Amino acid sequence: MTLADAAPPKRGWSIAHLIASPRFQSSVARIPVLRRLARRDGDALMDLVAGFVHSQILLAVVELQLLHRLMDGPADAPDLAAGTGIDARRIAILCDGAVALGLMRRARRGYRIARRGAALLGVPGLEGMIRHHPVLYRDMADPLALLRGGETELSRFWPYVFGAGAAEDPATAERYSRLMSDSQILVAEETLARIDLSDATEVLDVGGGTGAFLAALGQRHPHPRLHLFDLPAVVAQAEARLAHAGLAGRAHVTAGSFRDDPLPKGADTITLNRVLYDHADETVAALLSAIRAALPPGGRVVVSEPMTGGVSPNRSGNAYFAFYTLAMGTGRARSPDEIAKLLKAAGFEAVRDHGTSRPFVTHVLSARRKD
Numbered sequence: 012m013t014l015a016d017a018a019p020p021k022r023g024w025s026i027a028h029l030i031a032s033p034r035f036q037s038s039v040a041r042i043p044v045l046r047r048l049a050r051r052d053g054d055a056l057m058d059l060v061a062g063f064v065h066s067q068i069l070l071a072v073v074e075l076q077l078l079h080r081l082m083d084g085p086a087d088a089p090d091l092a093a094g095t096g097i098d099a100r101r102i103a104i105l106c107d108g109a110v111a112l113g114l115m116r117r118a119r120r121g122y123r124i125a126r127r128g129a130a131l132l133g134v135p136g137l138e139g140m141i142r143h144h145p146v147l148y149r150d151m152a153d154p155l156a157l158l159r160g161g162e163t164e165l166s167r168f169w170p171y172v173f174g175a176g177a178a179e180d181p182a183t184a185e186r187y188s189r190l191m192s193d194s195q196i197l198v199a200e201e202t203l204a205r206i207d208l209s210d211a212t213e214v215l216d217v218g219g220g221t222g223a224f225l226a227a228l229g230q231r232h233p234h235p236r237l238h239l240f241d242l243p244a245v246v247a248q249a250e251a252r253l254a255h256a257g258l259a260g261r262a263h264v265t266a267g268s269f270r271d272d273p274l275p276k277g278a279d280t281i282t283l284n285r286v287l288y289d290h291a292d293e294t295v296a297a298l299l300s301a302i303r304a305a306l307p308p309g310g311r312v313v314v315s316e317p318m319t320g321g322v323s324p325n326r327s328g329n330a331y332f333a334f335y336t337l338a339m340g341t342g343r344a345r346s347p348d349e350i351a352k353l354l355k356a357a358g359f360e361a362v363r364d365h366g367t368s369r370p371f372v373t374h375v376l377s378a379r380r381k382d
């Protein structure tokens with residue numbers, strides 16, 4: 012017996028019961044205004060039902076680099092099929108799917124790039140993110156097992172979150188650093204648009220990865236000294252990146268683990284870009300206390316990462332990052348209120364929500380160290 016067999020819908024009357032009735036749904040189809048509303052709900056439900064297929068069409072388009080090929084001009088299915096090992100008629104099925112999803116358009120001769128397809132190519136790191144999604148989707152293929160807390164593949168993909176030792180393998184470090192640093196460009200842009208760090212004397216970026224955030228900060232604001240702290244296997248590329256950005260004279264890199272080593276002192280602003288959601292509450296509490304200890308009184312901490320919507324759940328935070336971090340098995344996506352509580356418990360005050368204009372990229376909070 013399945014769960015559905017065991018729990019038939021309750022009888023009774025409510026708007027929800029009415030809408031859930033097949034008879035009501037058939038009668039609505041005959042009333043113009045209600046028909047439009049029902050059609051909208053039907054389309055939205057169909058998008059939910061088909062979402063996985065849409066993502067897989069996107070993955071195939073990205074893997075075959077079809078959008079890159081269309082950037083050179085329109086092409087027909089046999090052109091696009093060349094070198095793929097896929098029959099032109101099947102490439103046409105894929106391209107028509109991509110047209111339906113707004114990535115391509117039909118052209119007189121085959122297909123051409125659509126605005127959304129071109130935009131995708133311009134988002135730093137997005138193709139890489141799409142290409143690593145099969146790992147997440149294998150975990151999501153059995154969502155009940157995921158929710159029950161079984162072993163996940165994604166937890167093996169990002170081993171660095173389990174501690175410094177796990178990230179000692181340079182090949183692993185290189186794999187995730189590339190994904191992180193490409194996408195960090197967008198996060199840095201969004202963060203620096205939400206909060207003005209021009210008056211900082213020294214900014215310490217904890218978990219700063221390969222330095223994309225500090226490079227963007229240094230290029231935007233001429234004064235703050237820049238200091239990056241991350242695991243030894245990760246910082247290898249940071250010095251080179253900061254030097255390449257012409258910031259060697261202002262920048263300093265320290266290798267270490269915030270789990271085992273004290274944080275360097277000297278900064279009046281400490282940033283955490285996409286760090287907290289990788290970790291459990293106890294690790295976050297310990298990290299925020301260490302940040303408090305490293306800051307002078309009145310010093311500022313900045314938290315920037317995608318957040319959930321709290322009592323108003325949102326798509327990127329609650330229907331993507333919450334499940335992503337569940338599959339990682341170590342951290343969790345949090346709401347601004349939850350992060351504010353953790354900040355206050357660690358000895359911070361004047362928590363400010365700087366908001367977000369692209370919640371799927373990041374959301375920014377700041378707070379000041381209490382005296």
Ligand SMILES: CC(C)=CCC/C(C)=C/CC/C(C)=C/C=C/C(C)=C/C=C/C=C(C)/C=C/C=C(C)/C=C/C=C(C)/C=C/CC(C)(C)O
Nearest residue numbers: 126130131134137140169194285288289335336339371372
């Ligand atoms: C010129 C003419 C004629 C008209 C112009 C019309 C016009 C104004 C067009 C606009 C076109 C345009 C410029 C569009 C731009 C669109 C952009 C910038 C879209 C950006 C999209 C970004 C997305 C979808 C980002 C997604 C990010 C994801 C999925 C990130 C995932 C991150 C993960 C999984 C991180 C994991 C880290 C860990 C492991 C948890 O620590």
Ligand SMILES: C[S@@+](CC[C@H](N)C(=O)[O-])C[C@H]1O[C@@H](n2cnc3c(N)ncnc32)[C@H](O)[C@@H]1O
Nearest residue numbers: 191195218219220241242245268269270284285
């Ligand atoms: C999701 S990445 C974010 C990187 C970068 N801030 C960004 O937004 O692209 C999390 C970063 O935290 C670092 N990290 C994880 N555990 C750490 C630890 N114990 N000590 C120092 N850094 C750590 C990782 O190496 C990684 O660079």
